Amino acid sequence: MGKCVNHPDRETPYLCMKHQTYLCEECLECKDPKIYCKHRSACPIWFMSKRKENWDAEDKNAATAAADCTVTFQPDGQTVSVPAGSTLLEAAQAADVHVNASCNGKGSCGKCKLVVASGAVESPPTPLLTDAEKKKGYVLACQSRITGDVSVQIPEEALQKKLKIAGMGQAVTEQLSGMVTEIDPMLKQVPLTLAPPTLEDSVSDLDRLNRGLKKEGCDVNRMNVGIKVMRQLAEAVRQDNWNITASVIRRKCANEILEVRPGNGAQPSLGLAIDIGTTTIVVYLVDMTDGRVLAATAGHNRQADCGDDVINRIVCAEKNGVKKLSRMALATINSLIGEALDSAGAKADAVRNVVVSGNTTMAHLLLQIEPRYIRRDPYIPTVSEFPILKAGEIGLKANPMGAVFIMPGPASYVGGDIVSGVLYTGFHREDLTTLFIDIGTNGEIVIGNREWMMTAACSAGPAFEGGGIRWGMRAEEGAIEKITIDPHSLEPTLSTVGDAPARGICGSGMIDLIAELMRTGIVDRSGRFVDMAGKRRVRQQGDEPAYVLAFADETPMEEDIVFTASDLKNLIYSKGAVYAGFTTLLGEAGMNFSMVDRIIITGGFGQYLNIERAVAIGLLPDIDRAKFNYMGNSSIAGAYMALLSGQYRQEAREICNTMTYVDFSSNPRYMDEFTSACFLPHTDLNAFPSVATPN
Incomplete structure (x- = not known):
């Protein structure tokens, strides 16, 4: 026992062997934690000091967990728990709820609108919300920090509707009929009947397999085989009296036997053609025996939550990690694959061939390859021509050994x-x-x-995809796609996707609108609005002129759909x-x-x-x-x-x-x-x- 060096009135058993000083329980902290000490392994001061750090960390984690808030997204009622201080956009991404964030959460596009139904969030002032929207409880998801349990509503104009995409269903097969006359997949199922071994023909099972493949035209001189196949080979060839099916993947430089299974009867062989667009992902499920498209599905690329263009996606990947962006794309792709398989009554295990087409950034993000140098001078991608990969390596909903061909791309901004x-x-x-x-x-x-x-x-x-335009949207139900304007009254005649009430305007509608604004003299050649005093369709929207496409009583949002001077400038x-x-x-x-x-x-x-x-x-x-x-x-x-x-x-x-x-x-x-x-x-x-x- 001795007296604490800081509190001489206190006796304590804790002695620092390095400095030969006593410390009471209040003072238990190593004075030289970063300096080597030969007594450290047996030092009670060091032990108690580190243990206190662990307790503090546990208390901090407990406090953080206690501060988790529940966020509910309507109208589907999806919920997620996130730490207090998170943004509503981060909560939406954690809940896998699509919220359009064209600017990658910078608070500059005004697209990520949500309506706070109950609870409270902290939102800074923004000019991107009108006074009417603020009264209704609108906030920007990327700028609103959660302070407690909250329920938010996705507004009508932001709800995802069915995409208007051509070439879906049976029409796809008719459109592509005759494009390919000889089907030649990457991964082939080769049925074989091998001669059983005898004393006169005593070559190994693998040599016997290679001999059978050579008879079927396979180049066995460039054939690789893995340990997995060697282990399964002896039982597989004997289980059905030497009738087997070999799965062979053909690459540019070498072939590989991926699997040998008993029996040589025909099994379903399916393929996937996948287009990974920056905005939309399309999936075709194809019968590899005759080329028929069994199912076609399409959906929004969930990476759009991180920005509308590839530059924003790359920036988001640098900030939040490539793996996150990959998972977002895979979530969309695998969901669409699931829809296609369900509609065709098929199983993912039957999918053994996949081709992916997308721009250079989309391909890099899907494969979790670092894309940051695509946007840096001299703008070089990591890979331009990809080797044939396996579906299991990527995470696609297909047979794990399925062959995947990524379409090659010549440059960073011209891709596959x-x-x-x-x-x-x-x-x-x-x-x-x-x-x-x-x-x-x-x-x-x-x-x-x-x-x-x-x-x-x-x-x-x-812009033509709806980004940066006040009421811009994709070609979904309710999107204005055709417009004519009466030259005298300036009243519009609108046509919407699905003949639904207007919720916004898509790219084709924007082109129609600009042409009509020019034709009727509402805007001049420089893109400026002409003074139209007395015309109810042309008015000031904040501090800039705008044309009213639809009044509030004509829309499900009960708000005017307007096209502003800023929208025109962007287009x-x-x-x-x-x-x-x-x-x-x-x-x-x-x-x-x-x-x-x-x-x-x-x-x-x-x-x-x-x-x-x-x-x-x-x-x-x-x-x-x-x-x-x-x-x-x-x-x-x-x-x-x-x-x-x-x-x-x-x-x-x-x-x-x-x-x-x-x-x-x-x-x-x-x-x-x-x-x-x-x-x-x-x-x-x-x-x-x-x-x-x-x-």
Whole structure:
């Protein structure tokens, strides 16, 4: 016993052997925790000090757990527990509830609206909510921090509805019929009847298997076999009197026996073609025996909660981890695969071949490959051509040993979805000079023919997908898709998806609207609203002019749907980026529009595009309308072709290697062209004669 060095009136048994000083229970803390001490292993002060740290940590964890709050999302009643101080957006992501966060939670897009039904959250002031919305309890999910149990309502305008997507169901098989004449999957089921061993023929079971495969045309000189197959081989070959089925995956450099099972009867063989779009994911379930599409499903990519475009996705991956973004995409994909399998009455184990098509960022995120250098100079992806992978390695809802082919992509911003589109459209096999455009969040463009191809990407942004537009939305039920405006009364006639009450406006509706605003003189060529005093459809919305598409009593949200000057500006920038991409790429090739024989438009948005209206606003060139062709979702169609054919898989690699990529980020011509295209339709009216002198 001794006196505490800090409290001489207290006796204590705790002695610091290093400093030969006593410490009472209140003072139990090692003075030199980072310095080596030979007495530490037996030091009670060190032991009690570390134990106190553990108790403090346990108390802190207990306090955190006690502070967890329950968040309920209506109308489905989904609940989740999150720590106090979390944002409603973080809670939505934890509950797997879709909340559109176009700006990746920066509080700048105003899309992640929720209505607080009960409980309380802390929300900073924001100009992105109207006074009427604030009175109804609207908050921005990304800016609202949870302080206790809370129940929130997803507002009517933000509820996910059924997507309007062409080519679903039986029509898909009819559309793609005849595209592949000889089915040649990556993973083949090879039925074999082997000769039983005898004293005269005493080769090993594996040699006997290789001999049987060689007779069936397999290249056994490049055949690998794993320990798993060796272990199962002896029993498998003898269980059904030497009748077996070998699962063989064929890769570019080597083949591999993945499984040997008893019996050589036919079993269901299914495949998946998957298009991972930035906005939408589409899945086809395919019968690998005859190429029929058994089921087709589509849904929103849940990664959209982290931003509308690939740059925001990469930033989110840097902040929250690539694994999180991968899980979000897989959640959507596997849910769609489940729907397709259920509708066809099939099992995931029967899916042994998969082809995935998507842009470079989507492919990297799906495979949990670091994407950050895609957005950093000199903009290099980690992988451009992928080896054949296994479904189990990725986490796809399929047979774990199923072969997965990822469509190759030539550059960071021109990916496998464009290679897939070129494969499907087939212009790389023809003499006609073709301009190919996939209109989406990224506007990817290809120009060329069978002798050459050049490609580039222009950042069109998410405006035509609904991002950054006050009432913008995707082509779901209730989306305004067609508009005409009476030139005298300025009253609109609207057509909505599914003939449902208007909830917002989609990309095709926006193009119609801009063209009509120009035609009726509501906006001028510079994109400014003209003074329309006395017209009830044109008014001030806050501090800017706006056109009222639908009044509150006509909408399920009981709010006016308006199109503001800011919305118009965003769309002009987007259409300007696409048109500048056309002219810049043609210029780099030493060409102009008169030298183009055909323009192919693809992508979900392109299906509902009115060519005349798109030309009128300067999105598309003013050339012979007969040159325009719409070819649907070319990405999923090309994935389907590659799924069924080894020849098309090789052709996809050749397309990728043939393309010459042009980088617009450092191209001065592009910025000049973009500036000129930020008028309606363009600063040079000579390029748009039909708009300058309409019939």
